[in-house]
Amino acid sequence: MIRAHTTPQVRAAEADLLARLPEGALMQRAATGLGYAVLDLLGAAYGRRVLLLVGSGDNGGDALYAGALLARRGAQVEAWLLSSSAHEGGVAALRAAGGRIGAVRPAEFDVVVDGIVGIGGRGRLRPGAVAALEAVAGVPVVAVDTPSGVDVDTGEVDGPHVTADVTVTFGTHKTCHLVDPAAQACGAVHLVDIGLDLPEAPVEALQAADVAALVPRPHLDDHKYTRGVVGVRAGSAAYPGAALLSVAGAACGLAGMVRYDGDPAALDLVRAAHPEVVGPGRVQAWVVGSGSDTGAEDAVHRSVADGVPLVVDADALAFAALARGRPAVLTPHAGELARMLDVDRAEVEARWLEHARLAARRYDAVVLLKGRHTVVARPDGRVRVTTTGTPWLATAGAGDVLGGLIGSLLAAGLDPFAAASVGSWLHGAAATLASRHGPIVASDVAAAVPALVATLPTP
Ligand SMILES: NC(=O)C1=CN([C@@H]2O[C@H](COP(=O)(O)OP(=O)(O)OC[C@H]3O[C@@H](n4cnc5c(N)ncnc54)[C@H](O)[C@@H]3O)[C@@H](O)[C@H]2O)[C@@H](O)CC1
Numbered sequence: 001m002i003r004a005h006t007t008p009q010v011r012a013a014e015a016d017l018l019a020r021l022p023e024g025a026l027m028q029r030a031a032t033g034l035g036y037a038v039l040d041l042l043g044a045a046y047g048r049r050v051l052l053l054v055g056s057g058d059n060g061g062d063a064l065y066a067g068a069l070l071a072r073r074g075a076q077v078e079a080w081l082l083s084s085s086a087h088e089g090g091v092a093a094l095r096a097a098g099g100r101i102g103a104v105r106p107a108e109f110d111v112v113v114d115g116i117v118g119i120g121g122r123g124r125l126r127p128g129a130v131a132a133l134e135a136v137a138g139v140p141v142v143a144v145d146t147p148s149g150v151d152v153d154t155g156e157v158d159g160p161h162v163t164a165d166v167t168v169t170f171g172t173h174k175t176c177h178l179v180d181p182a183a184q185a186c187g188a189v190h191l192v193d194i195g196l197d198l199p200e201a202p203v204e205a206l207q208a209a210d211v212a213a214l215v216p217r218p219h220l221d222d223h224k225y226t227r228g229v230v231g232v233r234a235g236s237a238a239y240p241g242a243a244l245l246s247v248a249g250a251a252c253g254l255a256g257m258v259r260y261d262g263d264p265a266a267l268d269l270v271r272a273a274h275p276e277v278v279g280p281g282r283v284q285a286w287v288v289g290s291g292s293d294t295g296a297e298d299a300v301h302r303s304v305a306d307g308v309p310l311v312v313d314a315d316a317l318a319f320a321a322l323a324r325g326r327p328a329v330l331t332p333h334a335g336e337l338a339r340m341l342d343v344d345r346a347e348v349e350a351r352w353l354e355h356a357r358l359a360a361r362r363y364d365a366v367v368l369l370k371g372r373h374t375v376v377a378r379p380d381g382r383v384r385v386t387t388t389g390t391p392w393l394a395t396a397g398a399g400d401v402l403g404g405l406i407g408s409l410l411a412a413g414l415d416p417f418a419a420a421s422v423g424s425w426l427h428g429a430a431a432t433l434a435s436r437h438g439p440i441v442a443s444d445v446a447a448a449v450p451a452l453v454a455t456l457p458t459p
């Protein structure tokens with residue numbers, strides 16, 4: 001599991017550790033990890049030209065000590081001090097190692113180390129920092145802890161900021177490493193363990209091993225009913241394809257049986273494509289709404305009345321309030337969530353975390369906000385971010401497949417938060433697997449799920 005802690009949590013853990021370690025030890029751990037990460041990127045130190053952008057705090061201190069490490073290995077290191085003060089020990093260490101302070105000719109560097117601000121950054125970057133970033137545009141950047149200029153604890157970006165190739169963070173991940181738009185500014189994120197002892201994290205990202213432990217697998221004595229039956233109420237005369245794709249997601253093999261109880265107009269198509277799918281009857285979970293058109297309200301009513309967990313997607317999201325307080329997963333994209341909350345789509349896309357959490361609280365259900373890094377929020381504020389996937393997944397009908405897949409996980413007994421986060425992880429990873437030979441369509445994603453599950457590590 002990747003865990004993202006808040007700045008106050010990191011500060012508290014740091015204070016705890018600082019009290020037990022010799023002075024400067026923590027920064028040495030951080031700077032050493034940073035220095036080797038820069039070395040990794042450069043391939044070698046000797047003769048390479050490194051520019052440190054140094055702010056007034058400990059983030060700049062990390063950059064200066066890492067610069068000293070690189071200078072001792074033969075790199076030409078220069079530090080551009082962006083403030084009237086800089087970490088004194090770091091400045092002395094860089095000088096002692098042969099590094100230079102000031103007199104910078106920006107175009108000539110192999111890498112820029114962004115030590116402007118980390119978790120102590122407040123508000124927009126100051127003009128001097130913005131000018132420095134403009135001067136080094138085009139040079140690869142390693143960000144220290146966080147890309148300067150992004151909001152560390154929300155993932156929001158409001159103004160100029162660093163766009164890094166690599167971000168080297170310390171002790172734990174922060175929200176900005178997972179949640180867009182800030183996550184897009186991080187590049188590859190590398191975590192350096194500095195020994196912090198941390199509490200439970202409010203934001204996390206499942207990894208393959210976590211998914212392997214959560215994904216339902218049949219027991220020796222299971223039969224189809226004990227594995228769970230998922231029912232699909234999707235599709236309409238206008239949108240029969242949505243029925244097919246929802247069923248395709250539900251019929252990836254993770255539940256024991258799939259029932260189709262949608263528009264009769266789509267039934268023959270469903271039967272022809274999925275002969276294993278049966279008609280209406282008892283289910284352990286419902287998937288409602290994809291392409292449901294005018295039948296959406298009735299589908300939500302009947303599914304809620306059944307008392308089993310449900311996935312509410314697409315057209316049914318307009319009636320999501322009917323599922324309030326039920327074990328439910330609502331699966332809007334940004335435009336749909338904007339309508340649910342009566343705000344502009346741009347507002348949602350600027351503040352993913354805030355809006356996913358707000359909707360989860362307001363609808364008292366798990367909300368899965370679809371995007372590049374999908375955000376899954378529980379009413380109590382806990383969040384999982386999906387980091388699997390590929391831009392090829394932005395294809396019509398992919399959301400229908402996701403709804404069906406999550407429904408099958410609910411039917412198999414996963415709670416809504418687990419079903420949503422595991423389903424979303426599998427969906428993204430299946431898209432990546434399916435797209436290894438090129439472009440994909442939604443049904444390719446469903447078709448790749450079984451092969452993907454086969455690659456999961458044995459728990
Ligand atoms: N907390 C921890 O556990 C550890 C922290 N370390 C480093 O320390 C950093 C935090 O250091 P600090 O608390 O000194 O804070 P930072 O160095 O992140 O930033 C604070 C400094 O930047 C200036 N500043 C704030 N907002 C600015 C803005 N918008 N534009 C320009 N300058 C701005 C402030 O005047 C302040 O002096 C971490 O990000 C990490 O790099 C590591 O050395 C080791 C462990």
Ligand SMILES: Nc1ncnc2c1ncn2[C@@H]1O[C@H](COP(=O)(O)OP(=O)(O)O)[C@@H](O)[C@H]1O
Nearest residue numbers: 333370371372390391393394396397398399400
């Ligand atoms: N840029 C992107 N990178 C990765 N995944 C994306 C991107 N854009 C969208 N997605 C994913 O693609 C799917 C699109 O679903 P959705 O918007 O519901 O489309 P549809 O309604 O056509 O099915 C979602 O799972 C979403 O997370």
Ligand SMILES: [K+]
Nearest residue numbers: 114117144146
């Ligand atoms: K930084």
